[in-house]
Amino acid sequence: MMQGINLKIAQPVSKCQDPLCPYHGHLKIRGKIRVGKVISYKMKKAAVVEIEYFYYVHKYMRYERRRSKIHARVPPCVEIKEGSTVAIAETRPLGKNIAHVVLGEVKAGA
Numbered sequence: 001m002m003q004g005i006n007l008k009i010a011q012p013v014s015k016c017q018d019p020l021c022p023y024h025g026h027l028k029i030r031g032k033i034r035v036g037k038v039i040s041y042k043m044k045k046a047a048v049v050e051i052e053y054f055y056y057v058h059k060y061m062r063y064e065r066r067r068s069k070i071h072a073r074v075p076p077c078v079e080i081k082e083g084s085t086v087a088i089a090e091t092r093p094l095g096k097n098i099a100h101v102v103l104g105e106v107k108a109g110a
């Protein structure tokens with residue numbers, strides 16, 4: 001189901017019973033896949049992922065670095081830590097502020 005994603009994402013080792021899991025449940029992913037850093041994993045089933053991107057400023061003809069924080073659901077089978085680089089995928093809205101799911105850690109060299 002993860003065909004066409006050109007990233008080395010750590011696959012889950014264990015199986016989970018979570019219906020809202022992209023690997024073992026029926027959660028569909030659609031839209032954007034983004035790579036970011038976990039800056040907080042204090043919620044039970046969700047983490048805050050910081051995404052860095054470049055925004056072109058026409059007046060100076062240069063790019064500026066911008067950051068945004070995205071709340072993403074973490075299925076029980078996906079193991080992440082604060083500080084790890086992860087891939088997140090867009091889903092349908094799962095809560096008031098959550099419309100992404102963590103796919104797993106991105107391995108170096110991807």
Ligand SMILES: [Zn+2]
Binds near residue numbers: 012018021076078
């Ligand atoms: Zn799972």
